[in-house]
Amino acid sequence: MGKLSLYLVLGFGILYMIMGNKSNKISILTNENMVDYNAKTMVHSIAVSATNLACNEIFLNGAWDEGFVNVPFNGGYVNANVQVLDPFRNIRKLTTSGNYGGLNKTIEVIFQPSNFSKFAYLSISDPTNLYWSNNDTIWGPFHSQGNINAYRHPVFKGKVTTKGYVNFYENEILDAPRFCGGFESGVSLTFPAASLDILKSLANSNGHLFSGKDTVYLTFRMDSINFKYEYSANETSVLASYFAPNGVIFADNSVILLKGTVKGQYTIGCSGTLPKGNIYLDDNITYNTDPTVDPESKDLLGIVSKNNVLITNNEANQSSIDIHASIYCEQGGFGAGWQEFTEPNGNINLLGGIQNYCQVQIGIIQGTQILGFNRRYNYDERLMIDSPPGYPSTGQLEIVSWCE
């Protein structure tokens, strides 16, 4: 009886030891599982932090390519390496990695120079009483150097940045804008002082530079460009690609009167002190291949002025104007700016973007009638990835791809 009891106790003891061992293993595996997930989360956080640190260095100094090697960070190590993928276009790739608990995580970020042409609308100095309302839908990237005044949920389809903040007409519930491409406040973006000098230099090197002319009449006729210096003079016609091989045409200390049909990629620039430095649109200026019809269209136009880009008050523009271009006004704005508006003038049918210092009047409201123009602005989405030759750059790099 005594022996039997001993065998019984021993038998069950062994059985429970085996079961206990298995139970312990399961507990250990469960813990390992949790620890493994925690380590993966940690290494990801460390890698993202390293990427943010490196991105900050690049935003402070676009030429930063030193990287860092095995820098201790939050219990792990971080590395960063900057590689120039395309020296001509300054495309850069940042590769960062985080190491933690024997795990490694790599993140790749690609940068390219940021160009003003990507903005559907950019304004440095908007009137304080300008409100974006529920009747407004803005497609493409948007920046305001002031505040964004919102009235009853305006819609912004692209990314919105502002140096200031969103100012609601009444309160957030009634007025909050719909940001469909993200929103970032505290972003300062001003026009670089040397933009037009760079454009002039490009025109002088392998484009075409007009100098010593008060006025330049410029008409695009697809493959050719016609120009003259006086209204009554005869036009000179030249092959566009021969006239400005790099696509940059600049009139120094002058006024440009522009119209026509653009085939290819060009940027028209104009400098000078008022009343010079203005570009007037004498008639429609459109692409030979309309990108809204054929998205493969390669036609692209930039209009860059020191002061204003204005719609000429002439017979051709009395009943609407079509403009295919990205427009940049360093010290002025885009609009009509006529001394008086006597009748409805139809629409400004713009396909492109506007980056200006301030707004210029396009019409007036008289009673219930609008005299002047209505805005019909459409964003040319090709400007998200492409820009007219020599178009002013923000001087900063922007992230175009982020791979975790």
Place this chain on the structure above:
Amino acid sequence: MGTNVILDIIGSIIIAGILMLSIFRVNNSSTEDLYKGTGNLVAQTNLATVVQILETDFRRIGYCADWKKIPVPTEAILNADSAGIRYLTDVDKDGNVDTMYYYFDPLTDIPGTPNPRDRFLYRVVNGETPVGVNLGVTQFSLEYFNALGSKLSFPISDPREIFTMQIDITVEDVAAYDEKYQTIFWRQIRMAARNLFNR
């Protein structure tokens, strides 16, 4: 054979019975614990697997190795609701845009598993025929927030408004001892896909 002997035998039988019952009970309890532990481990492993796949995939919403192929990243989410999301990405980083579709079928029980609540969470790339992998997911839901942090109500009319998302997942073991299923819940509070607001 006297009365004492009979009493000894009866006593021994009673004590042995009590002992055996105790042993069976302990054995039963140990087995249940073992099953629970194993079930917990399986469910936890499954959850970690699902979560890691989801996190990797969702962080690549709007990503393409040839970034010019998704010129407007905010348009990368094609449609989104509480049980699924369809978006553009580049699954194998080959520079070709792929369409990824995650969705949860809350109605159809997975055949062949004792758990009546487990469902397939489908991951469909480029419209392939959906193939379900049973990882014991019993609940999967998504919520979306705009750039100002406000929750978007369903149906979402414009997926471009999505700035961050919340992911909720519950995983149970597909089979359990005495139908006592182990439940594990995971929530990612504000998941942001970095490429959505690059530019």
